[in-house]
Amino acid sequence: MALIKKIFLLAFLLGGLATGGMLYWTSQPIHNGPEAIDFSIKSGSSVRSAGKQMQEAGVPLNPLLFELLARVTGKANKLKAGSYDIEPGKTPADLLDKIVNGDFSFVSLSIIEGWTFQQMRKVIDSHPSIQHTTAGLSDTELMRKIDADFAQPEGVFFPDTYLFAKGSSDLEIYRQAHSSMLKKLSEAWTNRNHLLPYKTAYEALTMASIIEKETGQKAERTLIAAVFINRLRIGMLLQTDPTVIYGMGEQYKGKIRKHDLLTDTPYNTYTRTGLPPTPIALPGIASLTAAFNPAQSDALYFVAKGDGTSHFSDNLTEHNRAVNKYQR
Template structure:
């Protein structure tokens, strides 16, 4: 009987020692590398498989001890699949908490105001932290996936910096940017100036995209918008080069010539009256606001001064004098 009691006591002491050793190990930094290590947990992974995946990704830890830690913590059922980051100095316990809480590693992508949708799509397709689920889709098919009410994507995605969990689908970013654009556009539409010459909110977005491409000085956005809105009201041609360039597509090589202004396309506002059929770029909130709340101005013309600002004129005579002064 005494021997049995000694065996029980010894086993208990060994268990306590093992638990103490596991606890000590759990609070020690995993690695001292100056660079974080990315790793992913596959959906449906067992605790043992999860531990192996972490090691296989390059995180220098003991998979058996990590498995024991998971089981001892009771968090085995809470572990979430996804992409994570083991930063320098993290402990096994910290790593376990990260996976149990779903603290996915994040990446970011910056969509720039004035970009075309094709520029946005090219950036997303090349981003290494994004899962490319839509790369093979046409633009109309992508819009169906986004569940948009529009077939043509231009202008319908808000330019901003978006954070996302590494390994996220590109569709998630498109949906987020599209939702953001609809929200910002609706908010601006609800506080718009009265008597604007737009048939609908989509025309306002189209105007905002033109303002975005025409404005060199941010403070002049509302004045630029006023010029084009005044032209719409009076039936004048908009005659804006960015729409011509957009209509040229791949034929545009960095310069625009007189023949380009005379070549008719749906986007040539020198040959066609009114707004082009779609936006020509992704406008930011300042251009959207300008298109819906233009400056109180009677200007019909503007010309660049060559320093990033523009001279605005109410009549052609004054405009021609400004052209002679600043550009000839």
């Protein structure tokens, strides 16, 4: 009988030591290195597999103890697949909570106002934290993949800084940027002034893209919009260089010649009236707002003054004087 008591006592002490050791382990920092350690857990992974994946990724963690912790706390079946990082000083308990809560590690990607869609694709294709699923797809195939109603991708993605979990598919970013542009365009179209000479919201988007490429001065965008809208109303050629450049494609080498202005393309607004067939860039919110809210102005012309601003004129005589003053 005394032996049995001793055995029970020993078991109790060992259990206490084990419990104490486990509690101590769960409260100690996993690592104290200078930087966070990145790791990923694959979809469908068991808690044992998740522990091994973390260890293989460089997390100094005992997979068996991590599995025991997850099972004892009832969280073994609640782990969420995804990309994570473990910061210096975090404990196994912190790590388990992070994975259970799906506290993924996020990175950012910036799409700049005025970029073309090809520039946007190049940046997304080269981002190291994205799962690249669209490489090799044509623009048309990519648009089909995101269920877009547009065959041409130019202009229909909103330039912004996007946050996403590491390992996200590039399609998620395209969908997010496209959805954001559709929402902003729809709101602007719903609240538009019906006297504006746009037949569709897409025409307004095209105008916004031209405004985006014509000036970097936010204060001038509504005046730029007024000039082009005034021209549209009277059937006057828009004669805007950025559309010509866009139509030239790879033939553009940094300078427009007279020959280029006379060479007809669908985007040459010196040879064709009205708006070009598609946007020519990704317009930001300031240009989109200007396209729907032009300044109250009779201006039909503008010329760069050389200091980043422009001189606006209501008639050709005044415009020619301004050209002589600022450019000749």
